[in-house]
Amino acid sequence: MEDSQAKRVPHLPWMRNPVDINLYEECPFGLLPCLDPRLEEALQKIGIQSLFPVQVAVWQETIGPGAFERDICVNSPTGSGKTLAYALPIVQMLSTRKIRCLRALVVLPTRDLAVQVKEVFATIASAVGLRVGLAVGQSSLADEISELIRRPKLEMCSSFDPDDIQMEPQTSVDILVATPGRLMDHINTTKGFSLEHLCYLVVDETDRLLREAYQSWLPTVIQLTCSNDQALFDHARLGPSISGSLATIRRSGVERGFKGKSYPRLVKMILSATLTQDPSKLSQLDLHHPLLLTSGERRYKLPEKLECYKLICISKLKPLYLVALLQDLRGEKCIVFTSSVESTHRLCTLLNFFGDLPCKISEYSRRQHQSLRSKTLKTFRKGKIEVLVATDAMTRGMDVEGIRNVINYDMPAYVKTYIHRAGRTARAGQTGRCFTLLRKDETKRFSKMLQKINNNSCNLHSLPADSIEELRPIYSSALKKLKGCVESETARKSGISAKSVKSSDRKKGKDRMKE
Structure with missing residues (x-):
């Protein structure tokens, strides 16, 4: 008998008629529409000759006829190739505009996973001249800032447009892979770190990131990007007469690359092997006409082999x-x-x-x-x-x-x-x-x-x-050794704690003598 949870119809209408990833087959690069030859070469260098079904499905809905018109939600088994599924179309799209600013943000719950995803992006992004940054707290905040932020020099010339002068620090990467805590550190304290040009937001391992608050990173990112979109709309509608901060938004030279073009909305891609169906959690993402891609009817699925x-x-x-x-x-x-x-x-x-x-x-x-x-x-x-x-x-x-x-x-x-x-x-x-x-x-x-x-x-x-x-005799001996090891570790920790207490007491004594 099937589990009642498997039978349950999702509350959200867009989740009831998903695109079935199983209808797609593995696809050689030669049959993949619109793939940049430089990306194909970069993938072949690391031994990839074709795309898995989930990668083909996402490509068709982003680079193909879908063309990022809707936010993408992917519920696919672990090991099915979700990382490259979003990395490849994002790199392809960003490569069409040669503008050095932060345009894609990928958020993951752990440092090691973020490092792994960054390596995937770096493998293909360098082939088309894009830079990838990492913000996970492996190094000091100052070291990360030096990698992520550039400080422009003022060049003197005979004639110039005051609007084009760049005195403020700016992001020097096109794509940032980050953990929520360190992302918030940069948002709150790093001068020049901005999400105002962000085109793509990827929330990988979505169910875990929605379950844990992580310093309210998601509402902060959503608020910053939404306020930018509204400011752009108001600026276009009211024209140059608008006063205050809206009149000066996006005045750095970066924005000249968007001159005469409609600025794209923020596209979100959410992915997990166990994607939540909870409307209250998914509502935090503020999804735009979302499209669900999933492997079969069942919510939970193990790898086929x-x-x-x-x-x-x-x-x-x-x-x-x-x-x-x-x-x-x-x-x-x-x-x-x-x-x-x-x-x-x-x-x-x-x-x-x-x-x-x-x-x-x-x-x-x-x-x-x-x-x-x-x-x-x-x-x-x-x-x-x-x-x-x-x-x-x-x-x-x-x-x-x-x-x-x-x-x-x-x-x-x-x-x-x-x-x-x-x-x-x-x-x-x-x-x-x-x-x-x-x-x-x-x-x-x-x-x-x-x-x-x-x-x-x-x-x-x-x-x-x-x-x-x-194994019983060896087990008895191993247990005795384990007991001794645990006792030794406990004693060492106690010794460290005792030293800390004595040091604190000595400091208090010195402070009292100064009073």
Whole structure:
């Protein structure tokens, strides 16, 4: 019996008759209308010879007959190629006007995902002379400002138009990929950072970005762009006699590139593998005649070539089932997901106390500094680490080539989490497997979760009983080492805290002496 949620008709009329992405087929570049030859060459250099269905569908609705007349909403499985689906048409459109200002903004929930998307844009944007910036907080605000903002020099000449003089700093990138927090830092404090020329706004991983406030970044961006559009309308309607700030809007030399042309409205593109249907959330985006592109009728969908398995575990011996499974997988690239930062750290530490595992294991969580996470991810991409023990910070959009298996050490609490975790494998038409370790009391809840995605093909995966028993002596030793490690870390943290308290007390004492 199908889940009632799958049957539910969306409240918003525009979501009831979507464009079915499955009607499109993979398309070689030679059959793709209007593609700039420079972009084709850039894609071929990185081994891409054709576009996936979601990329073809978005191209047809933006560069093809659709021509960005409507805002685009994409609900497509993880690994289907959504990043290039929006990057390619945006770069193509921006390349037609040689104006150096911020015209496309892409917002993502995490730093690592933003870095990944920036690399996709940079690969193709440079081929047509566009610059891509990154604002995620990996470097200091001052360093980011030096990359994003240029400070024009005043050149003396015999005759000049005062309206053309550029004394104010201006953005030096055409496309900016950002996380919400750092985006707001630049909006609020960076001189010369402006969204007044913005043509495209991409909200990737939309459901997560709408769920979390992130300093009210979305209403701020919408308000800034809408007020600019209204100012432009008023200026065109009232003419040069208009007084105040409207009379001086858009006076820098940048605007000369738009002279005599109607300034385009802000086009929004929203994307997710689990796009929300909640009208109150979607209304925040202020969408213009939105068009929904989706893969099939069901809201939740797994990658086509994904194989799903469940392992029923004795609760106290659960780590042994994981170790036995890793031994069975013989060094294949895997991500092991846990339910929390603390669980990730402890499990990774425990696994590294097992001596003879056929793989190198590392941790990936918010417990680590950003630079260490980035280094770990880079090493994992290169294959020098075979197993990454991670929190759900790794679930959203991260694309690492060659991940053969996803292992849910802790059962995900929500179906969306399961979809995003499983979507780290079987990407871009490749095969992959997802294993979920379950206690007996979790099996019924897990089955109900799978019904929401109409997945009745989750097979039972069994391990030989003797493979578990053989690990018991090593497990006892590893647990003792883990206990000692945790005690040592706790003592070290306590020592740091004590030092901080003593330092604070000494400072207070000195302050009292000064009074």
